[in-house]
Amino acid sequence: MTRDQIFEFFRRLAEDNPEPVTELEYGNTFQLVVAVALSAQATDVGVNKATRRLFAEVTTPQQMVDLGEEGLKQHIKTIGLFNSKAKNVIALSHMLIADFGGEVPRDRDALTLLPGVGRKTANVVMNCAFGMETFAVDTHVFRVGNRTGLAKGKTPEQVEAKLEKRVPQPFRRDAHHWLILHGRYVCKARSPECWRCPVVDLCSFRKKVMQPARP
Numbered sequence: 167m168t169r170d171q172i173f174e175f176f177r178r179l180a181e182d183n184p185e186p187v188t189e190l191e192y193g194n195t196f197q198l199v200v201a202v203a204l205s206a207q208a209t210d211v212g213v214n215k216a217t218r219r220l221f222a223e224v225t226t227p228q229q230m231v232d233l234g235e236e237g238l239k240q241h242i243k244t245i246g247l248f249n250s251k252a253k254n255v256i257a258l259s260h261m262l263i264a265d266f267g268g269e270v271p272r273d274r275d276a277l278t279l280l281p282g283v284g285r286k287t288a289n290v291v292m293n294c295a296f297g298m299e300t301f302a303v304d305t306h307v308f309r310v311g312n313r314t315g316l317a318k319g320k321t322p323e324q325v326e327a328k329l330e331k332r333v334p335q336p337f338r339r340d341a342h343h344w345l346i347l348h349g350r351y352v353c354k355a356r357s358p359e360c361w362r363c364p365v366v367d368l369c370s371f372r373k374k375v376m377q378p379a380r381p
Contacts, residue, residue: 167315169334171368175316176337178364179344186343188294190214195270195295196262197221200230200255202290203282208245216242227259227268254282272296286322289342299338301329306349307342313353315370316345 167175189210192198197217205213220241224230230238238252245251258280262268270291271277277288289302303311303322307329311317317328333341352359360366360374 167332167368167370169332172316172332173334173337175314175365175368176333176341176344179348180337180340182364183344183347186340186347188290188343191217191221193221194225195291196227196230197225198295199258199270199277199280199283199287199291202287203255203258204242204245204251206251206282206287207247212245216245227262230255230259231263251282257281258283270295272298274300285326289326293339293342297339300342301326301333302342302346303329304346305355306353307345309355310345310349310353313358313369313371314365 190198190201190205191214192201201213201217204217220238224233235252235256238255239248242248242252261280262270265279266276272292274285274288274292277283277291278285283291286302286304289300292298293300293302301307303326308319308322308325311319311325311329317325317332319325319328329341337344348363348365349355352363357379358371358375359378360369360371361376361378363369366374
């Protein structure tokens with residue numbers, strides 16, 4: 167995409183959804199870290215179902231430590247990879263208490279020291295909790311970036327670097343939300359709904375689906 171096309175791409179997405187937010191439910195920054203860590207290879211809907219009761223009881227790293235690994239597993243056993251995720255959440259809670267005074271750090275390097283927190287999770291936390299202009303590349307953002315021609319790359323890191331370079335103001339803070347939601351609900355993996363896409367004319371995808379499949 168050209169610079170003008172990229173601006174128009176985000177202008178239209180912003181027009182459709184002026185204030186996009188994550189679909190993960192959380193009450194504070196610690197809960198956000200936990201929710202995003204749990205969302206790896208799981209849906210936001212599934213994570214929210216598991217965390218509603220958990221977050222009603224647990225709002226701090228100390229409360230998570232007090233709950234313990236086995237207690238946490240009972241809350242999140244419906245989520246994929248719940249055993250390893252429970253271990254990581256307890257470990258990151260210990261680290262937050264020991265190394266950060268129980269507070270979630272605002273720095274990406276510090277965030278990625280936490281067990282179970284990779285670059286994508288750190289970017290989500292920095293963006294959603296602290297309002298920083300970061301580009302969290304999940305499977306949806308990776309697909310949309312490559313398929314549309316907005317930000318092509320063979321790895322999430324390459325796509326993130328392209329987005330960092332190409333996304334203009336005033337769209338930078340919310341860009342990854344628009345891309346996630348667009349990939350989740352319109353530019354779907356198996357059957358993109360190009361017939362209702364607001365940016366279809368800007369997209370370089372050659373196999374556009376311009377009408378819904380017949381029932």
